[in-house]
Amino acid sequence: MVAVIDHTICIKISGRADFTSSLDLKKLISELWERGYNHFIFDLGDCQTMDSTFLGVLSGIGLKFSNGSRVQVGAPLELLNPNSRIMETLENLGVADLFSIKTCTEPVANGFEPIAGDASKSKLEVTRTCLEAHQTLMSIQPENVKKFKDVTQFLADDLKRLESGTRK
Secondary structure, three states: OEEEEOOEEEEEEEEEEOHHHHHHHHHHHHHHHHOOOOEEEEEEEEEEEEOHHHHHHHHHHHHHHOOOOOOOOOOOEEEEOOOHHHHHHHHHOOOHHHOEEEOOOOOOOOOOEOOOOOOOOOHHHHHHHHHHHHHHHHHHOOOHHHHHHHHHHHHHHHHHHHHHOOOO
16 A cells, blocks of 8 residues: 655555565555655554565665665665564564664554556566565675575576576
């Protein structure tokens, strides 16, 4: 769900934040950034879990918007009300300092609208996004290499196969 308040974009994530929604998120934020929006708030109060692909996409966006520097104050991406599980994941993967993380009890926005998802995502697009997300996490913190080297190798092989048009 998305709401616009002045020049701030509020995105409410409910349930699981996973690879299936990461492409839509990446596309939405890129389009809004190009239109001049430069502050994004993610309300995670109803988000139960976040997979590594979604987190890698979010972290890649955080790096891009902060010009590669780690920021706390004035970050273009704010995370509101992450639960302890998500917070632990952010810290364990070394990406927490890419975001301004806050707790607030008041609703950030009203009038949320559903994000228009693209149902025509190809397996090639999904695989490429998953690979890039995991490579981002590995580039941010060296300890992530051992966590994701096997999955990135699998995704890289799958991507090559998909790009060449061969079937498994």
